[in-house]
Amino acid sequence: MVSGQCTANGQRQIQALLILSLLVICLFLMAGCAQKSAIGAINDRATMAVLQFEKIEEGVSGVVYREVNNFETLVGTTKTPILLAFYNPLSEVNAQIIPQLEQMADDDQGKLTILWIDATSQTRLAESFGATNLPQFTVMVDATVKRSLVGFDSQSPEKLEQLVSPYLQK
Numbered sequence: 001m002v003s004g005q006c007t008a009n010g011q012r013q014i015q016a017l018l019i020l021s022l023l024v025i026c027l028f029l030m031a032g033c034a035q036k037s038a039i040g041a042i043n044d045r046a047t048m049a050v051l052q053f054e055k056i057e058e059g060v061s062g063v064v065y066r067e068v069n070n071f072e073t074l075v076g077t078t079k080t081p082i083l084l085a086f087y088n089p090l091s092e093v094n095a096q097i098i099p100q101l102e103q104m105a106d107d108d109q110g111k112l113t114i115l116w117i118d119a120t121s122q123t124r125l126a127e128s129f130g131a132t133n134l135p136q137f138t139v140m141v142d143a144t145v146k147r148s149l150v151g152f153d154s155q156s157p158e159k160l161e162q163l164v165s166p167y168l169q170k
Contacts, residue, residue, distance in 0.1 A: 037069060037070075038068065038069055038070045038071075038073040038074035038077065039066045039067070039068060039069065039074065040066060040067040040068070040069045041066065041067055042064045042065065042066055042067075043065060043066070043067040044064075044065040046065060046066075046067035046068070047117070047118040047121035047122055048067070048068040048071065048115060048116070048117045048118065048121075048122055048125070049065040049066055049067055049068060049115070049116050050065070050066045050068060050074070050113060050114065050115055050116075051063055051064075051065055051101055051102060051105040051114040051115075051116055052064060052066060052105055052109075052113075052114075053105055053106050053109045062106075063102040063105045063106055065116065068115065071115075071125060074113075074115075075140065075143050076143055078113050080110065080111055080112055080113050080169075081111075081112055081113070081139055081140065081141045081146075081164060081167035081168065082112075082113045082114075082115060082139070082140040082141075083101075083104070083112060083113070083114045083115065083137060083138070083139055083163075083164055084115050084117060084129060084136075084137070084138040084139075084140065085097065085101055085114065085115065085116050085117060085135060085136075085137050086117050086119040086126050086129065086131035086134055086135060086136040086137075086138070087116065087117070087118065087119060087134055087135045088118075088119060088120055088134045088135070089118050089120060089121075090120075091134065091135070093135065093152050094135075096152060096156075097135060097152055097156075100156075100157050100160060101114055101116065104160070104161075104164070108164075108168060111168045111169055112164060112167075112168060117131075119131050119134055119136075129145070129148075130148075133150045133151065134150075135150075135151065135152050136148060136149070136150050137149045137150075137160060137163060139163055139164055139167055141167050146167065147163055148163075149163050
C-alpha cells in the first residue's frame with residue numbers, strides 16, 4: 001500500500017509541474033505576442049520619432065523625441081491631427097526646422113502630434129507620401145492626408161502654422 005501511495009503522490013506532483021510549466025509557457029508566449037506600444041522610449045536619434053512635451057522628472061519638463069514603434073498603429077489611434085515632417089539628416093536646414101517643430105510641440109500640446117521622419121532611412125514611408133523633395137510637411141487627420149508643404153525658407157514658420165491651424169481644435 002505504501003508504494004501505491006508514493007506512486008499516486010508522485011504522479012500528482014508530475015501533473016502539477018506539467019500544468020505549472022504549461023502556464024509559464026503560455027505567459028511567455030502571450031508576452032511575446034502582446035502588441036508593442038506605438039510609441040516607445042525617448043530616443044533623439046530615432047529615424048522616426050514623436051516630438052512631445054513631457055514632464056521628465058520633478059521640476060523638469062520639455063520636448064522629447066520618442067521612438068515610433070508602429071507607424072500604422074500610431075496613425076490609426078491618434079485622435080489629434082498629425083504633422084509628418086520628412087527630412088534629410090544631412091540637410092543644414094534642419095537647424096532651422098527643429099526649433100520650429102519643438103515650439104509647435106510645446107504650444108500645441110494635446111492638439112497636434114508631430115512625427116519627425118528621416119526620409120533617407122524610412123524610404124518606403126517617404127515614398128508612400130511622395131516625399132521626394134525635402135523637407136516635406138504633411139498634415140493627416142483621421143488617417144487621411146489633408147495638405148502638404150514642401151521646402152523650408154524664411155517664411156516657412158508662418159506657412160507651417162497656416163498648414164496645421166485649420167485642423168487644430170481650439
